[in-house]
Amino acid sequence: MTASDTIPPQGPAPMAPQVSRATVLWRRFRRNRAAVLGLILFVAVVLMALLADVIAPGDPLSRTGMPLVWPFTEAANPLGTDQLGRSILAGIVHGARVTLMVGVVATVISIAIGVVIGAVAGYFGGWVDDVLMRVTDAFQTIPSFVLLLTLVAIYGSSIENIILAIGVVSWTAPARMVRAEFMALRQREFVDAARNLGVSTPAIIFREILPNALPPVIVFASVVMATSILMETALAFLNLGDPNYASWGNMIGQGRAALRTAWFCAVIPGVVILLTVLSFSLMGEGMNDALNPRQKK
């Protein structure tokens, strides 16, 4: 309670100048240097994806020079070439498109499924919760990567299938999280207050509770995004990705054969994946700190 609340009878109270929530969050986010680094890395990946056709025009899967050219030796292929003479730079920038698309779309799918299931289970509880949680348990029990392989084996490895399959195998964690949030928020008195005003159940779930449950979910989306990308690159590494698109994982898989002589073929895309995933982790931490400020130092 603030000072204005004590003895003097409460007239119109003095108030601090208004600052929007977004501004406050951005200020807190900015304070975390690692998070800002993550944001910069992320923007770099986005720029690569957007400018792929400018940086490396043409099909990234076609030959542009001699095989296994070392990086920084040829102006046409600044990052060198792989065994088939394809430009590594072209693969990286075009791969960024696939990676980002897989990351974003699969995350949206899994978060959407997770939010609906988690919200319904958490709000209603009882047998609804029991049934939904057993289904979630079942999905969580099957190793997600094995399920992903199975889905891809059955339905084929087109990019659409891969994205959908990644979304389908990774909704459980968000669902559990949303459920926990809902169960906690459900107990809060503002939900009772809304019911007492006669607000309908769907409106309570989606307009009263969901906005309060979303911030941690958004933070968690960065984790889902990172794991989605790791899954897609692992698939491509195992040569089970969509053969029509340049993919970082696939570049590493191909580069593996030349590991003894030309390690850069595998290491360059590997570092790029590492930095991309790292950027999500860092941003996620920054968002988390911004939303739940804890005093430190």
Added chain:
Amino acid sequence: MGIHLPPVLAFALRRLLQAVPVILLIMIGSFLLLKLTPGDTVDALVGDMGGADPAFVARLRAEYGLDQPVLVQMWRYLSKLAMFDFGWSYVYEQPVSTVLLDRLGTTLLLMASSLSIAFVCGVSLGAFAARRAYSLTDNVISTLGLVFYAMPSFFLALLMILLFSVKLGWLPVGGVATIGAFYTGWDKVADTAMHMVMPTMALSLIYLAFYMRLMRTSVLEVSDLDFVRTARAKGASPSRVMFHHIMRNALLPVVTLLGLQFSTVLGGSVVIETIFSLPGLGQLAYTSVVKRDLNTLLGIIFLCSIIVVIVNFLTDLVYAWLDRRIDLK
């Protein structure tokens, strides 16, 4: 009151019963997957034979029970699964269960070694980092944790191969035993251990980073609780507070996640086993995908699920033992 069981046993039994619907759902799910697959077993057989006349195809269908109503088929499938009969692998020309059992040991060894290293090292490093929160040591540990957490396992594995096998020549590139050496006794153990070092390290480092981050957060959170203040008000030293008051409470969320994460680690073994040519379930999953051996793949899913259920059950018991607030009743 009915039957009287010791509380721990009743608790264990209850947990096992809770797993029944989950297993049942997985069985139904894998049946559905099988049904939704374009083309059935007979199509695959006939395709292999290069075509057959419709009467023969129909007879084959009847033989496999594919002409029965879906529910009957499902019932048959489920009862077979319940007896660990996963059908025939056309790739290995063996019953799927035989193929799986052959591979189980390697995977379990890999899981046990990498998870124990990841857990023990992760928890200690996390606690250590939290105790020196925001110091240089903490920053170094936390940064390394972040990097390993973001590292794709296959890339880490390749880097290790590049360093330890290609450059230094210390460790074998793959396989579970030196080919043609036929070691016995302790030599065999040592040989296996040499082969397991890199796969174990590659798998454990990533999860080590995960447990470390979790433990660090958990310790910091518990440190803020009232009873820690009470312990300090009693005059307990920082290390005593850490070991007697914080650790046990901070371990609880980490143990919960150990159970929840296990299936992910098991999934991660696919990539690692494939890279290091370890003859385990993960590698089998990969080859089954490549060779479209659906029976084997579904068998792996079911077996892995059983393993995960067992491990979750064990972590539940550990949790109940760790947390005195659970009454077991």
Added chain:
Amino acid sequence: MTPAKPILEIQNLRVALPEGGDRPNALDDLTLTVNEGEIVCLVGESGSGKSMAAGAVMRLLPEPHVRVTQGAVRLDGQDITALGQREMRALRGDRLSMIFQEPMTALNPQKTVGWQIDEVLRLHTDLDRRARKARVLEILADVHIPDPASTYNAYPHQMSGGQRQRVMIAMALVLKPRLIIADEPTTALDVTTQKQILKLIKDLQHVHRTGILFITHDFGVVAEIADRIAVLRLGELVEQGPAAQILNAPQHPYTKALIAAVPALTPPPEKPLVDAPVVLEAKSLRKTFAARGGLLSGKRAPVVAVKDLSFQLRRGETLGVVGESGSGKTTVSRIVTRLLESDSGEVLIDGRDLIAASRRELRALRKDIQMVFQDPMASLNPRKRVIDLIAQGPIVHGTPKAEAHARARELLSLVELSPAAADRFPHEFSGGQRQRIGIARAIAMEPRVIVADEPVSALDVSVQAQVLRLLADLRDRLSLSLLFVTHDLRVAAQLCDKVIVMQKGEIVEAGPTSRVFADPQHSYTQSLLASIPGRDWEPPVQALAVK
């Protein structure tokens, strides 16, 4: 009487807060002495810095964010601000110990009670195991734990709140310290338990001649226990002196205002309301909470929260529902608003049954019975602006948005908030202001009845008085009926025309407040009234005349 020997001397103590806070120092220039065998109450509202004083003496401040920048703290003449960490640790738990507010969270959930008391002995004495155990059992008996031997092996969650606090006291007293700092030790407890714990502290302190620095916000408790009183406001000491002087003849205007805000224990005279129509009537309400258990989990008896509850509330009347935790009083507030489904019974609003109403009828009926909640932070959706919070109900019930907003702005002035509040979010307000928003939201529906569930228990006493006055004022102006659920008998005495006293889900006594307070019939009511802290003390000034 020999001149008392000072145990604790705090001199010109200043505790700095991190930069960017609402004030630079948590405590500024605090000078305070606790003598042998003396209980000094440090009184203040939230944010006064009273808990920081405890942290500074124990040297348990969250350093380096909050740290002592000036002054001395002397224990038996020795300046402890200069001591090293190791020497300080030797002191803590031995000559200097502390009792905390929340006995549940202040004990380690994973260790037995015996182990936790034993730890103090292990840290500070050379006794062997058997001697230590004997000493622990002895101190457990001293704090009147019924069965020390079995309590020794119990975990904190297996005990009641009062028992846990006894364990905390045992832990603080086991080495017969010179000074005990008690930080709101009874705030989390029910009044009857509070009375016992206060008595225990006083008795043991008397025997051992311990000095106690007793931190509290509750003047009732102060009147009960203090030898001397120091009043703290925003980190500054405004007044200190002997208990009788501060309580009965306060000098500083702040102290005067604080004491004036303490509700007096004199209920309003009986109102002749017999001819007013009955607005809300409850008939034979019953609610059991089924204990959730599955296969093999063993049967647990379902908990009866409310059994066979009936009451009548007339227009313009205030009915208090009083009781301790677990009495079922909160369940009552949730059943009559049908936020919880009751097992059986009727709730009639102007003769229409709320319990049997269909979903559609219920929506219409809800307009007539609105609620004000306990926690002013949790009861307002943090994502909504004040204007939307207040206008939400009318909009849901079909009022055009513009009209509802205009009305909401009027309501803001009715609850004495500035019109500028409309476009702000709840977190920008203080607790008392938030509760006003909650009241405006309820009033916006133009209800017949307002159910208030502990609406002032989360507020400081001075704010509490203002909110109570507002409620009473609105009730009279809008001829509302109030169902007022509270654990605080002083508040009930202040506001309620009638009370029902609940224990374990049942009404043990009901009647006009003045009659119940003056002449309680049931033994439980008697013990409840006898437990009101400071019941023998008549606050000299009364700021608040509700009637």
